[in-house]
Amino acid sequence: MTKKDDKKDDKKIEIEIIISGTGYGVMSFPDGINLKGLRDQVLEKTNNIGQSSENWEVRDSDGNLLDLSKHLQDYGDIKQLWFSLKAGIGG
Amino acid sequence: MQQLLIDPKVSRKKFKKEVKDLLKYKSELRKRGWIIESAKFPIVRVTFLAIRLTPPIAILTVDIDFTNYNLCAPSIRFLNPVTLTPNCLQALRKLPSGEVSNLMINAHLDTREPFLCLPGTNEYHTHPQHDGDSWDIHRYTREGSLFFLLDNICKYLVQNISAFHLSFQFTQIGFIQEAVE
Numbered sequence: 001m002t003k004k005d006d007k008k009d010d011k012k013i014e015i016e017i018i019i020s021g022t023g024y025g026v027m028s029f030p031d032g033i034n035l036k037g038l039r040d041q042v043l044e045k046t047n048n049i050g051q052s053s054e055n056w057e058v059r060d061s062d063g064n065l066l067d068l069s070k071h072l073q074d075y076g077d078i079k080q081l082w083f084s085l086k087a088g089i090g091g
Numbered sequence: 092m093q094q095l096l097i098d099p100k101v102s103r104k105k106f107k108k109e110v111k112d113l114l115k116y117k118s119e120l121r122k123r124g125w126i127i128e129s130a131k132f133p134i135v136r137v138t139f140l141a142i143r144l145t146p147p148i149a150i151l152t153v154d155i156d157f158t159n160y161n162l163c164a165p166s167i168r169f170l171n172p173v174t175l176t177p178n179c180l181q182a183l184r185k186l187p188s189g190e191v192s193n194l195m196i197n198a199h200l201d202t203r204e205p206f207l208c209l210p211g212t213n214e215y216h217t218h219p220q221h222d223g224d225s226w227d228i229h230r231y232t233r234e235g236s237l238f239f240l241l242d243n244i245c246k247y248l249v250q251n252i253s254a255f256h257l258s259f260q261f262t263q264i265g266f267i268q269e270a271v272e
Contacts, residue, residue, distance in 0.1 A: 018116065020233045020236055020238050020239055021109075021112050021113055021116070021236065021237065021238025021239075021242075022112045022238075023112070023115060023116070050231070050232055051232060061119050061122070062122055062123065063122075063123040063245070063250075080119070084238075084239070084242050085232070085233055085234060085239055087209050087210065087211065087234070087239075087243045088209070088210040088211075088224075088229070088234065089186070089210075
């Protein structure tokens, strides 16, 4: 693969980030990024590091749970990512 | 009514912040079936629709009470969306062990109403069975935030409703008169 192709593959996608219902503005990511990596990156950037990143789920604007093993491009034209903290064990 | 433990100005300020954040995404949340009916301190009232059903159906209404927030966790009342009387639904959660547990308990010792037994709710932290899991441990982790509570109510009580179960029973209301010879 040539360098030119690499640059072509690095298409950036702008997505609004909402963490626990609070908006953190629009962030830019390469569309080939793995969602697990994206989650960790966002939590670090926004200083939401009090909880292990494993305790966070990522959903689209309709509330559908996203598979973190997939890549951003697998979900097509995504405009928002919602981060939700998993609840502790109750009952 | 809960006893006041802190200056209501403090709770009101925190309540306003929680509500402002939520209302910013009101239209997106409506698409999920979260209908924000009112937000007047100290209570936010939200009705949840099961949107996987056609037509969508109102499953429950919750009143989330931010009195004494965040010295204490918010308190949640689960209500029938029409009569606004206490309502008990199942809140099913699959544990990592594969076991399924119901997080809704029929009656709290203080309120005698159904409650969601989950960290971040006042009912959980004031229950004697959880006196080892103080609210102070969760207070600054966003557990107990308005979004966190609504998100988990939706997850465990609403999202798992995906189909109608209809049963038909015929009722005989009369007889056909046969011709008399």
